[in-house]
Amino acid sequence: xxxxxxxxxxxxxxxxxxxxxxxxxxxxxxxxxxxxxxxxxxxxxxxxxxxxxxxxxxxxxxxxxxxxxxxxxxxxxxxxxxxxxxxxxxxxxxxxxxxxxxxxxxxxxxxxxxxxxxxxxxxxxxxxxxxxxxxxxxxxxxxxxxxxxxxxxxxxxxxxxxxxxxxxxxxxxxxxxxxxxxxxxxxxxxxxxxxxxxxxxxxxxxxxxxxxxxxxxxxxxxxxxxxxxxxxxxxxxxxxxxxxxxxxxxxxxxxxxxxxxxxxxxxxxxxxxxxxxxxxxxxxxxxxxxxxxxxxxxxxxxxxxxxxxxxxxxxxxxxxxxxxxxxxxxxxxxxxxxxxxxxxxxxxxxxxxxxxxxxxxxxxxxxxxxxxxxxxxxxxxxxxxxxxxxxxxxxxxxxxxxxxxxxxxxxxxxxxxxxxx
Amino acid sequence: xxxxxxxxxxxxxxxxxxxxxxxxxxxxxxxxxxxxxxxxxxxxxxxxxxxxxxxxxxxxxxxxxxxxxxxxxxxxxxxxxxxxxxxxxxxxxxxxxxxxxxxxxxxxxxxxxxxxxxxxxxxxxxxxxxxxxxxxxxxxxxxxxxxxxxxxxxxxxxxxxxxxxxxxxxxxxxxxxxxxxxxxxxxxxxxxxxxxxxxxxxxxxxxxxxxxxxxxxxxxxxxxxxxxxxxxxxxxxxxxxxxxxxxxxxxxxxxxxxxxxxxxxxxxxxxxxxxxxxxxxxxxxxxxxxxxxxxxxxxxxxxxxxxxxxxxxxxxxxxxxxxxxxxxxxxxxxxxxxxxxxxxxxxxxxxxxxxxxxxxxxxxxxxxxxxxxxxx
Numbered sequence: 157x158x159x160x161x162x163x164x165x166x167x168x169x170x171x172x173x174x175x176x177x178x179x180x181x182x183x184x185x186x187x188x189x190x191x192x193x194x195x196x197x198x199x200x201x202x203x204x205x206x207x208x209x210x211x212x213x214x215x216x217x218x219x220x221x222x223x224x225x226x227x228x229x230x231x232x233x234x235x236x237x238x239x240x241x242x243x244x245x246x247x248x249x250x251x252x253x254x255x256x257x258x259x260x261x262x263x264x265x266x267x268x269x270x271x272x273x274x275x276x277x278x279x280x281x282x283x284x285x286x287x288x289x290x291x292x293x294x295x296x297x298x299x300x301x302x303x304x305x306x307x308x309x310x311x312x313x314x315x316x317x318x319x320x321x322x323x324x325x326x327x328x329x330x331x332x333x334x335x336x337x338x339x340x341x342x343x344x345x346x347x348x349x350x351x352x353x354x355x356x357x358x359x360x361x362x363x364x365x366x367x368x369x370x371x372x373x374x375x376x377x378x379x380x381x382x383x384x385x386x387x388x389x390x391x392x393x394x395x396x397x398x399x400x401x402x403x404x405x406x407x408x409x410x411x412x413x414x415x416x417x418x419x420x421x422x423x424x425x426x427x428x429x430x431x432x433x434x435x436x437x438x439x440x441x442x443x444x445x446x447x448x449x450x451x452x453x454x455x456x457x458x459x460x461x462x463x464x465x466x467x468x469x470x471x472x473x474x475x476x477x478x479x480x481x482x483x484x485x486x487x488x489x490x491x492x493x494x495x496x497x498x499x500x501x502x503x504x505x506x507x508x509x510x511x512x513x514x515x516x517x518x519x520x521x522x523x524x525x526x527x528x529x530x531x532x533x534x535x536x537x538x539x540x541x542x543x544x545x546x547x548x549x550x551x552x553x554x555x556x557x558x559x560x561x562x563x564x565x566x567x568x569x570x571x572x573x574x575x576x577x
Numbered sequence: 578x579x580x581x582x583x584x585x586x587x588x589x590x591x592x593x594x595x596x597x598x599x600x601x602x603x604x605x606x607x608x609x610x611x612x613x614x615x616x617x618x619x620x621x622x623x624x625x626x627x628x629x630x631x632x633x634x635x636x637x638x639x640x641x642x643x644x645x646x647x648x649x650x651x652x653x654x655x656x657x658x659x660x661x662x663x664x665x666x667x668x669x670x671x672x673x674x675x676x677x678x679x680x681x682x683x684x685x686x687x688x689x690x691x692x693x694x695x696x697x698x699x700x701x702x703x704x705x706x707x708x709x710x711x712x713x714x715x716x717x718x719x720x721x722x723x724x725x726x727x728x729x730x731x732x733x734x735x736x737x738x739x740x741x742x743x744x745x746x747x748x749x750x751x752x753x754x755x756x757x758x759x760x761x762x763x764x765x766x767x768x769x770x771x772x773x774x775x776x777x778x779x780x781x782x783x784x785x786x787x788x789x790x791x792x793x794x795x796x797x798x799x800x801x802x803x804x805x806x807x808x809x810x811x812x813x814x815x816x817x818x819x820x821x822x823x824x825x826x827x828x829x830x831x832x833x834x835x836x837x838x839x840x841x842x843x844x845x846x847x848x849x850x851x852x853x854x855x856x857x858x859x860x861x862x863x864x865x866x867x868x869x870x871x872x873x874x875x876x877x878x879x880x881x882x883x884x885x886x887x888x889x890x891x892x893x894x895x896x897x898x899x900x901x902x903x904x905x906x907x908x909x910x911x912x913x914x915x916x917x918x919x920x921x922x923x924x925x926x927x928x929x930x931x932x933x934x935x936x937x938x939x940x941x942x943x944x945x946x947x948x949x950x951x952x953x
Contacts, residue, residue, distance in 0.1 A: 160869055160883075197870065203599070204606045204709075211703040215736055270739050314740055319751035325801050328837050329749050395740060404736040447704065455706035457869030457883070464867050464883040467892045492704065496866050500799050504892055 159197070160457035167193035167449065167458065175532070181438065182532040186445030190452040197456030209451025212489070213443040215406070216273060220539075221436055222409035223277035226387070227543075228432040229413040231281070233420030235380045238373030240286045244364050248290070251356040252349060258283050259304050259348040263340075264388075266308020268395050270316035272490075272528045272536040274405060275305035276543065278387060284543045289367055290356040294544040298551035300351050302529060302540035303558045307344040309490075309536075310525040312336045314395065317494035318521035324499030325506070327513060335518035335569065343565055347558035376420050383416035439538055446533055450488050463500055474504050478570070479523055479563045486527010487534070494524040511573040519570035526562055529555055610699045610709055614722050616674055616691060617950040621647040621681035621932070628690070631784050632777035634766065639733045640774040642695040644781065645677045646688055653685030653927035654788035656919060657852070659778070659842065661692040662758050662792055664725025665707060665864050667876055668907035669793030669857075671722065671945060672915070675908065676931075678950045685919070685929030688787065694758040694774060696733040698725040707863065711873040713904070714944070717951040724876060727864075728756035734770035744768060746839035754840075759792065762845035782850045788926045789815070789918055792842040792856040793911050797865030798884055798893045798902075802858055805830045806914065809847025809854040816855055819917040826937040827910055828896070853922075857914060859907035860895045867892075877904045909940035 171189030174180045180188070187206070194202050230236050247254035262283050266275030280301040287297035309315070312333040319329050373380065390408040393400045403411075417425060453459045462485075466477040478501050485493035498520045505516050528536040534548055537555060541548035618625065624646040629636035660673025673691040680687065692698055701707045701724065710721045731737075734756050741755040742748070744765050754760040756771050764776030782790060789812070796803040808816035808831060816831045823829060834843040834854070847854035862868045862881045869875075869883045879901030888897035895902070912934060919929045935948060 158869075203603060205706055207599075207603050208701065208703050209706075211731075218736075314749075316739065316751055319740070319749070320753070328835075329751075330837065394738065402738045405739065406736070451704050451706050454704060455871060457871070460867050460869045460881075460883040464887050464890075467867075467887055467890050470890075500866060500892065503799055503801065503894075506801075 158461055160461040163193045163197045163456040164453065164458035164461060166196040167453065171449075181441070183438065183441035183445035186442070186449045186532075190445075190448040193452045193456050193458065197452075199452075199455060202452070202455065205451050205455055206448045209449070210444040210447035212450075213447050216271075217440045217443055218406040219271070219409065220273055220277065220440065221433065222406045222413070223274065224432045224436045225429055226383070226409040226413040226416070227277060227281045228428045229416035229425070230383055232423040232428055233380065233383075233416050234369070234372035234376065235384060235416065235420055236282060236285060237369040238376070238380050239282060239384070240289060241368045241370050241373055243286050244289060244368065245361070248359045248361050248364060251290070251359060252353060254290075255348045255352050255356070256345055258286060259300070259307075259344050262301055262304030263308030263311055263344060265391065266305050267311045268314060268391055270309060270314035270319075271405070272305040272309040272525070273539065275308040276301055276536055276539040280305055280540060281543050282384070287352065288544065289364060290359055292352045292355045294546050295550040296351045296355070296554050298537075298540040298544040298546055299554035299558070300348050301543060302536040302551060302555055303347040303562075304344060305536045305540065306525050306528050307340045307347070309528065310336060310522045311340040315518075315521050315525070317490060317498060317524040318517055320491060320494040321498040321502055321517050321521055324495065325502055325513075327517060331514045332518050335515045336522070339518060339522045339565060339569055343558070343562045346561055350557060351554060372421065379419045382419045383412045386415055387412040435542060439535075439542075442533060446488050450492060459496060463497060466497070467500060467504060471504060474501050475567075475570070477501070478520060479567050482520065482523050483526040483563070484530055486524065487530035487532060489533070490524045490527035493527050494521060498524055511570075515573040516570055519566045519573070522566045523563065526559060526566075529559055610701075610723070613698070614710075614720070615953070616643075617678055617953060618645060619678040619680065619950070621679075621687075622677060623648040628774070628777045628781065631781040632766070632773070634773060635777050638770070639696040639699065639730065640770055640777070642690060642692045642774075644688055644690050646686065647676070647680060647682050648686045649682040649684050649930075649932075651684040654922055654924060654929040655686040655688065655785060655926075656789040656791065656915075656929055657688040657690070657782060657787045658915060659690050659693045659790065659792040661690070661698065661725075662694055662842070663727045663794060664692070664694065664698045664723065665702065665705070665727050666795035666861055667711065667722065667724060668795050668859050668861065668904055668911060671713070671904060671949075672793055672908045672911040674722075675912065675945065675948050676915075679948050680934065681932045683930045683932040685788075685927065687929075687931065688781075688785065690778070693778065693792075694729060694771070696730045696770070696774075697728055697756075697758070698723045700726045700730040700732075702726045702728070706871050708871070708873045708876065711876040713877060713946045713949065715946040715949050715951045720946075720949060720952050724873075728753070729758070729771045731756070743840045744772065745845070748839040750840070759794070759842055760840035762840055762842050763849040779846065779849060782846060782852050787850075787852045788924065788929065789922060790842065790846050790852040790854050791915060791918060792854075794856055794858050795861035795864060795907065796858040797867075798860040798862060798895050798897050799865055799867060799887065800858075801894060802832060803860050804828060804895050804910070805832050805858050807832045807834055807843045807856040807858070809834045809843050811847055812843075812853035812855050815853055815918060815922060818921040819914055822917040822921060823913050823937070826913060829910070829914070855918065857911055859910050860897070860902050861907065862901070879903050879907075905945040906941050908945045909937045912940060913937040
């Protein structure tokens with residue numbers, strides 16, 4: 157047995173033991189797992205590596221933190237309630253159309269930032285109250301937001317896993333729009349109709365209006381929406397115009413949150429911000445634990461063992477691994493899955509010479525994005541659950557059918573890539 | 578029930594102390610990355626300038642870097658060798674140092690930038706678990722060299738946007754490429770840190786009317802472009818002629834620089850300057866995704882059982898023996914091709930020759946350390 161496999165088993169064993177038996181938090185369990193791997197691998201306690209591994213997620217953690225502050229502001233200022241009122245009162249007669257529109261709204265931030273986290277925390281937070289209001293149960297609303305944010309992350313124009321995979325084989329990010337739309341739009345439409353339509357076939361507007369705060373919108377008017385508009389304008393401008401100052405997604409959220417302090421209801425910002433951060437810290441800690449875990453996996457060779465083991469099984473197994481191991485790797489990082497597994501998998505598939513490179517890379521990136529649903533990290537599922545006020549397990553259970561359909565669509569398009577070649 | 582740590586002043590104080598101790602210890606460890614390995618200029622070096630000579634805005638920044646000039650005194654063509662564009666690809670860096678320490682051109686002028694992205698030498702890539710330094714044995718002692726990152730240190734340029742838009746072409750790449758020097762050419766005087774470094778190099782090439790520019794790289798063995806010379810269309814003849822001269826020594830291919838892949842030296846330096854732009858790739862296991870344990874030995878010996886297995890599965894684009902592909906072999910490829918680029922150049926700017934240089938076989942037989950200065 158390879159020493160690298162022994163290290164990997166030690167890491168997984170200690171992680172599971174800590175999390176399931178000792179009931180320690182996922183973040184602490186991952187740190188302990190990483191330490192176990194380093195010790196078994198003869199590296200002692202490599203402080204530098206443990207610390208360095210977390211740095212992959214510094215930007216993500218800052219974005220999550222700033223987005224949480226933005227969410228808090230628009231909730232407390234009344235902007236969220238006002239927006240819900242507008243959507244429900246205008247579209248309640250056409251529930252299927254309304255659901256599809258809501259899905260596109262959820263996807264939109266992911267499409268322009270390439271991040272499911274940004275989608276969940278911005279549009280997901282806006283849409284969640286609407287979904288709940290029209291009668292969709294919390295766990296299904298969370299599932300819709302989670303799946304929608306992932307479809308947004310995978311949809312064009314920005315799909316970062318596709319860029320990472322393409323970058324690994326010198327393939328310019330050109331020509332991906334068609335395949336990515338083919339993969340994401342049908343899956344997104346199916347998911348929201350499957351999860352939501354039966355709950356909102358016959359909507360009673362009087363009942364809906366009784367659950368809405370129609371006054372806040374009238375009192376503050378258009379200015380209530382300024383932070384939301386500013387968010388979308390800044391996100392789009394920073395992507396669409398290279399000359400636009402690149403202040404970063406984190407600062408965009410903070411600027412818009414600051415604007416929101418003056419456009420609606422007054423509230424105690426510090427108190428609410430502290431509460432928001434208190435709920436956020438466990439997710440941030442989880443990301444740091446994951447960072448340490450993957451760095452130690454690389455250090456002791458366990459990462460290489462996983463990739464080479466997949467490659468050793470031949471082309472058929474690479475296809476199987478692409479829709480099993482690759483999304484599963486998303487439990488560590490979907491971007492990591494694209495870089496670590498996506499690139500060698502694409503190379504193996506290209507070597508077969510029977511497929512369209514761009515279609516296969518699109519499918520692989522799509523499958524990587526689905527990794528954001530994988531526990532324990534489950535970035536999209538975790539935050540979607542938090543938005544609807546649940547633990548992430550019930551939300552993830554409702555993601556299973558859409559997830560399987562997405563996998564099937566991804567695999568079908570990949571296997572049929574001959575027709576695109 | 579999940580166990581919760583009691584929230585009180587004692588636990589807060591304990592945690593604060595732990596954090597302070599860790600910060601101090603880690604700051605000392607990471608601070609070592611700013612220490613540069615010594616380079617001992619050999620008898621061929623006639624001058625050393627900083628890149629800021631050609632682009633003063635770089636002066637005093639971590640982007641400023643040494644440019645070694647080896648002027649033969651005989652009028653002729655010139656060549657610029659870029660090492661350390663990606664400091665996690667060490668054979669380019671070591672080959673550049675070998676030129677500085679032992680090359681004596683007999684005609685024309687050689688310019689060498691060993692640390693093209695100086696900032697990227699001061700950090701390593703998160704989650705790649707790379708060593709911060711590696712060692713090479715010379716004739717009389719062991720020298721250490723910095724192993725760095727593919728990208729500029731975030732302390733010099735941060736944050737990355739989610740999507741990197743190459744300024745002159747509008748091409749979109751993953752945001753992680755924002756700090757990649759070899760996606761920043763031709764650079765911008767008012768651009769970000771990395772674009773400014775690229776701009777400085779472009780300015781230098783234009784000001785000095787550099788005839789040939791060779792950017793020395795390495796690639797993971799599973800990468801499509803490996804053991805290859807990538808040439809701008811104006812440099813294709815030069816690359817092909819050199820290929821004929823070296824193909825008895827090594828398996829190597831010539832690839833034309835893709836016209837739709839922007840920001841790379843072989844594309845943009847060829848388009849924006851008169852230089853004949855070339856880039857070389859050798860196979861480096863330590864930067865790949867398939868390697869096993871990573872340490873200094875992997876960087877220099879290239880011995881890796883997983884790469885040897887992957888070669889057996891047909892997953893690589895190079896022959897990967899169980900004995901590995903050593904840094905001596907990788908440097909031998911670079912040095913041999915550099916020598917031939919000079920020998921076969923027959924343009925209107927006169928001749929250039931690197932003088933007496935060891936052959937491909939000699940470098941492999943004696944080891945690259947044999948051609949480096951002893952530690953002083």
